[in-house]
Amino acid sequence: MLPFLSISQPNTQYIMLSYWENKHFTSYDFIIIGSGIVGLSTAASLAELHPNKSILVLEKGIFPTGASTKNAGFACFGSLTELLSDLDYMPLDMVMHLVDERWSGLQKLRCRLGDEAIEFIQDGGYELLSDEEIDALDAIDAVNKMLFPLFKKDVFHIKDELIEQFGFNSGMVQSVVYNPFEGQIDTGKMMRSLLNYVQQKNVTLLTGSEVLHFEDSGSDVRVEVKNTATNSPIAFSAQKLAICTNAFTPSLLPNLEVKAGRGQVLVTKPIENLKFKGVFHMDEGYYYFRNHGNRVIFGGGRNLDFQGESTTEFATTDQIIHTLQQKLKDVILPQQDFEIEHKWAGIMAFGKNKRPIHKKLSENVAIGVRLGGMGVAIGSSLGEKLAHQLSE
Structure with missing residues (x-):
């Protein structure tokens, strides 16, 4: 883990902002890149841990971009043949850890939002x-x-x-x-409920906000966001940054095995x-x-x-x-x-195995990606782990 981290080349020609915009819209305690299940679950856990901290979620799409609003709505943790296949190339303790992570994640999702809100049917x-x-x-x-x-x-x-x-x-x-x-869930209801949950806890969500670059200086993290209205990006800053971009992570971290x-x-x-x-x-x-x-x-x-x-x-x-x-x-x-x-x-x-990537990239930057098609099951538990890691 590096003490500071800079990814890609920063753009020094930022858009001119007003005094009010600089004061109220660009600085946060936590920034999360990605508003899928993991990103919003990370925001939810951070808001639960730190109710007085400011949290911003940046999403490049209008809706979550990957699979969070597009999956089939399975609340599952692995079929018999799938687990047997996993045991062919993964040790027993790793397979058990995966199942435990999926099962506990499903329970966390149900407990946080309630079965009715996500239309969970067992x-x-x-x-x-x-x-x-x-x-x-x-x-x-x-x-x-x-x-x-x-x-x-x-x-x-x-x-x-x-x-x-x-x-x-x-x-x-x-x-x-x-x-x-x-069991099964209504994917759209689940994501809408999760979004409502974090917004009720004063989490800010900006859609249409593609992150171009981030840099951990050691004292804070600067995040450069594409501004579709002009050719000049906007710079945000935070004490801590979580990257929850799953399949789209290589655009920010090209050397990561995703x-x-x-x-x-x-x-x-x-x-x-x-x-x-x-x-x-x-x-x-x-x-x-x-x-x-x-x-x-x-x-x-x-x-x-x-x-x-x-x-x-x-x-x-x-x-x-x-x-x-x-x-x-x-x-x-x-x-x-x-x-x-x-x-x-x-x-x-x-990836090469089904373990999600969950680690610190630098002192103030952590990542939770590569969910292996199990985002509904793993997302809540992975978000909780990221939140605790960023709170250290």
Whole structure:
């Protein structure tokens, strides 16, 4: 950790500000870059710890830019095959730490905002296993034993009778694994509630504010922000800075090991007599679907084109959307007619392992990024850790 830090080249030609603007709008105790789940959770925890301190959140988009308002709304912590895959390349204690972090983060989110405000519904999580994955059932007892210290109950249960009950294709789904601890949220309600929460605690949020440069002098941190109204940036200052930019972090910290991963999602029109409720995973979590009322939200397919989906471009592709539609038709809704109403994409961040990056970059700058597609679960706990770190 360096005693001071300067990233990119500062622009010395700042916009001319009034006496009042300089006095009341540019200096804060804490500045947070990024208004996604982690950024707003960091702001919330800082406001709880320091109710009399000034806090500014800077967001380059009109809405949070990455995946916080674009995810499918899963309150989950890892399917059976996903955890088994993790155990293939991560030590047991690291996998347990990840699950614990996800679970505690979900509890923190629910406790802070309330289940009604985020529309949390605990209909359970399910995994659909194919012929190629059926051997995972041999490990279910061992995984339940591994997770027992956290949950005090068995997490995974075989529920093959649900294949017919939920209307899935029995020729393509060989088993269903049930997890009673998981649930779903309304992503938009959650983010609006989190935004309202921090604003009620006098946190300032500026959207359309792209950070170009920051510098830790040792005594404070200067943050240079693009001003869309002029060609001259605006300089803000703070005692402490948190960077919560996830997939977009390389624009500020190009040497950090963060790789973008796009997630494409679609939603159907309302389906008459939809047979299932809950959140569902297939193929080690690379495909995921859920009900939202009597609609189906279905996303994934990044594994079809890892290189092509390692992008920050907000777009869908014919290849992945066609695959999602085909799986809806062949596996999930084989006996029902459906129409696609809308499709979109969000941008996640990944690395060589699933551990988030959470550390101090300098005396007054800390970072919390690379959530591995688990922002809903990890965001609140990561924000809390960042807040405590910046309070030291």
